[in-house]
Amino acid sequence: MSYERVKKQLANKPAKLARYIKHNSSKKRKFxxxxxxxxxxxKKGSVMHKYGLNYCRQCFREEATNLGFKKFN
Structure with missing residues (x-):
């Protein structure tokens, strides 16, 4: 069963729901x-964090000129 389905089933049992969330939720990541x-x-893959951009590589190619990047070649 998926995480959301189990949460839906335990909605009427707050104590069991709290325990389920405590032990089965993914931990918060800093990096x-x-x-x-x-x-x-x-998207969550291939994201450029440099300079606080947070664009994936495909979106960066489309938005680079709008952001002020120039292509020299």
Whole structure:
């Protein structure tokens, strides 16, 4: 069963729901890919965190000129 389905089943039992959430929820991460999804499309992989951009590589290519980046070649 999925996490959301179990939470729905335990909605009427607050003590069991609290215990389930305590032991089965994923821990909050300070570092890594999952911390900041792409601000444009929401993808979690290949996100550029440099300079606080938080764009995935595909969205960055589309938005680079609007952000002030220039292509020299």
């Amino acid at each position: 890594g890919d999952i911390t900041a999804p792409c601000r444009r499309c929401g």
